[in-house]
Amino acid sequence: MxxxxxxxxxxxxxxxxxxxxxxxxxxxxxxxxxxxxxxxxxxxxxxxxxxxxxxxxxxxxxxxxxxxxxxxxxxxxxxxxxxxxxxxxxxxxxxxxxxxxxxxxxxxxLPLVARKPPLQERGWRTLGLTWTSIPGEAAGNATVGHPR
Structure with a gap:
């Protein structure tokens, strides 16, 4: 085309x-x-x-x-x-x-990067894994299905 x-x-x-x-x-x-x-x-x-x-x-x-x-x-x-x-x-x-x-x-x-770990907002604890942040924002922790 x-x-x-x-x-x-x-x-x-x-x-x-x-x-x-x-x-x-x-x-x-x-x-x-x-x-x-x-x-x-x-x-x-x-x-x-x-x-x-x-x-x-x-x-x-x-x-x-x-x-x-x-x-x-x-x-x-x-x-x-x-x-x-x-x-x-x-x-x-x-x-x-x-x-x-x-x-x-x-x-x-682009690139597709999460703004905030979604499960962290729901009160889930993190396991210390890192996740990529948007430039200008601090990196955080990844969350993996373990409720507090």
Missing amino acids: ERHVLESLLAGDDEASVIALATLRSGATYWVADRAQPAGQHAGVFKRRLQRMRMHGLEPLGLERAVQLIREHGRPVRTGFVDAADRTWTTLLFLTEDGSALVACAGWP
Whole structure:
């Protein structure tokens, strides 16, 4: 798919599309699959990824809505990615089977690092394992399923 075609598909007003278009116009790399896959397959996979991201304190922009939209679409979708030139952001695209329209998109910052250990917030004790923090925040302890 040519860059100008993808830019025209990202003309939506949702935040994920706006960011994807700005990223693409600023020199991002992109990739679009040649073949489509069943929408239900993608919806299931990305619903689980959304749950895992949230479990680790991450909230991807538009992913919950994207899962809903591709499930409602019900027909095969092509996937794609737009990766910022500086590798700080990625956008996941879901296109119609023929690539003529955007079904949904979602994005998140890179690298994926947890902001806070999720179980620590629930009163679980840590076992002294370290976890990676976002630059500018102090590292903490990982938590592993042992209640206090």
